[in-house]
Amino acid sequence: MHRLIPAVAAIAMAASVTVSVSPASADGSTINSAGYLTSDGKRGVVDLTATGAKAVVPGTGPIVVSLGDSYISGEAGRWAGNVIKTSNFGVTDALSYKAYDDAGADEAIKDCHRSRQAEVNFTPAGSASVNLACSGATALSDYSSKSNTWKPGIDFAQQKVRSGAVGVGQAQLLKNLAAANPGRIGFIVLSIGGNDFDFGTIVGTCVEGFIKGGPCSKKKEVTSKVEEPNISKQRDKIGAAIDRLISAVGDKGAPNWTLMVQDYPSPVATSSTIRYGETYNQRWGDGGCPMYNVDLDWANDVALTNIDRTVREAVDTQRVSHPTQNIQFLELKEALKGHRLCEKNVYPLDQPF
Numbered sequence: 001m002h003r004l005i006p007a008v009a010a011i012a013m014a015a016s017v018t019v020s021v022s023p024a025s026a027d028g029s030t031i032n033s034a035g036y037l038t039s040d041g042k043r044g045v046v047d048l049t050a051t052g053a054k055a056v057v058p059g060t061g062p063i064v065v066s067l068g069d070s071y072i073s074g075e076a077g078r079w080a081g082n083v084i085k086t087s088n089f090g091v092t093d094a095l096s097y098k099a100y101d102d103a104g105a106d107e108a109i110k111d112c113h114r115s116r117q118a119e120v121n122f123t124p125a126g127s128a129s130v131n132l133a134c135s136g137a138t139a140l141s142d143y144s145s146k147s148n149t150w151k152p153g154i155d156f157a158q159q160k161v162r163s164g165a166v167g168v169g170q171a172q173l174l175k176n177l178a179a180a181n182p183g184r185i186g187f188i189v190l191s192i193g194g195n196d197f198d199f200g201t202i203v204g205t206c207v208e209g210f211i212k213g214g215p216c217s218k219k220k221e222v223t224s225k226v227e228e229p230n231i232s233k234q235r236d237k238i239g240a241a242i243d244r245l246i247s248a249v250g251d252k253g254a255p256n257w258t259l260m261v262q263d264y265p266s267p268v269a270t271s272s273t274i275r276y277g278e279t280y281n282q283r284w285g286d287g288g289c290p291m292y293n294v295d296l297d298w299a300n301d302v303a304l305t306n307i308d309r310t311v312r313e314a315v316d317t318q319r320v321s322h323p324t325q326n327i328q329f330l331e332l333k334e335a336l337k338g339h340r341l342c343e344k345n346v347y348p349l350d351q352p353f
Contacts, residue, residue: 031109031150031165032173035102036063037121038128045103046130048168048176055180061127062186062254065177066120067154067170067245070135071264072191074100074115102131109150111135120189127186130177132170138195139237141169154192154241156248171244178252185253188245189260189330193238193311198225202303203268210283210290217298226306238314246318246325261315262330263308269343271297276342289342308333 032049036057047054057063066072078099079092095116100107102114112134120129134152141157143150150159150167157169168176178185194200202225206216216222224230242261249257269275271293276282284290291299308331315329339346 030103030106031161032168033103033108034130034132034173035108035114036128036130037116037123039123039125045108046177046180048132048173048180049166051176051179053180055176057128057130057177057181057184059126059128061184063177063181063184064120064123064127064129064187064189065174065185066118066129066131066133066189066191067174068133068189068191069137069195070113070133071194072119072189072262073113073131073133073135073137074118074121075113075135077113077115077117109134109152132173132177133191134170136195137170137192139192139241141167143167154190155244171241171248174245175248175250178249182252183254185249185257187258187260188249189262190242190245191262191264192241193234193314194264194307196234196237197230197307197310199264199303199307202226203299206291206295206299209295210292211280215292215294215298217292217295217302223298223302226303231306231310235310235314235317238311239317242314242318242327243321246322256326258326258328260328260330261311262332263311264304265332265335266300266304266340267336268296268299268341270300273340273343275344275346283342287342304333 030045033045033047035043035045037043038057038059039061042058044058046057078095078097098105099115099117100113102108102112107114114131114133118131118133120131123129132152136151138151138153140155141151141153141159143159143161145162148162150161152167152170152173154171155169156172156175157167158172159167161167174185174188202216202222205219205222209216209219242259245259268289268291274289274293274296276287276289278293280290312329312331315327319325319327
């Protein structure tokens with residue numbers, strides 16, 4: 001299990017992560033909070049329940065904000081590498097379980113996994129970062145009263161949860177942050193859409209199919225998730241989420257502030273780059289990457305390609321709708337190439353090349 005953590009965390013950007021209200025936020029004291037980090041290393045917490053003084057980020061420089069799902073929240077940020085043996089756990093668990101504590105000694109929202117190693121925290125001198133993203137997030141917020149789980153999406157939702165706290169969507173959190181820090185929101189980075197396509201379930205079905213059931217890419221209930229009409233449906237949802245973020249900042253952002261929307265990197269090898277043979281013992285017992293070759297290629301060439309194309313098209317649509325807004329697109333599909341799960345020349349720390 002330990003050797004898989006970084007790669008599986010990458011796949012988990014689209015997993016249906018259960019995000020429950022943590023005990024510390026039962027009275028609403030942290031559920032709408034987020035950690036900030038200044039470029040000179042000062043840390044703290046802003047309360048974004050409203051737009052008061054507690055929502056002010058210290059300093060006068062620009063603020064960089066990340067929103068979206070686990071690919072940008074910093075999922076797996078505690079890990080420094082891969083390992084097989086439990087005795088080597090400490091070698092890879094670089095930041096330990098405190099890596100995700102963005103609200104003092106706890107997470108503002110349990111399992112949002114806003115890591116200290118998230119990309120947003122590597123900002124230029126004189127700036128500050130605020131991470132509003134949440135592992136498991138979709139374009140729209142969701143609350144389950146049955147399990148008391150709150151997932152803030154890219155919207156203005158204000159949902160009362162069982163504990164009595166009011167869960168606020170990421171767009172509303174951004175709006176409150178911008179209002180409390182006028183002229184300082186300079187750069188926003190968004191990663192959204194993977195969970196809306198249910199990519200985590202897709203990969204999970206492919207893994208289950210390798211163990212028992214056959215290739216997932218031959219099952220219509222799986223392939224239909226990344227085909228029309230679902231593509232058009234998700235394109236509209238992603239586009240609407242982008243529109244809401246632009247509305248959230250309004251005239252409170254820095255002059256010519258930038259919105260960067262990123263797509264998703266491939267987390268798994270292809271049939272031509274996987275280093276294990278297509279046998280149960282090798283891919284499950286040795287490698288921890290139980291997928292058929294045909295499914296590896298389908299996941300890369302069809303599923304992920306269609307998801308990334310949909311995100312790009314949603315961005316293009318919003319560029320037309322907001323011609324004066326600086327909207328950028330960051331293509332990440334090949335970002336993990338050479339480092340993907342079970343790829344050739346990629347080995348756990350305790351295995352020699």
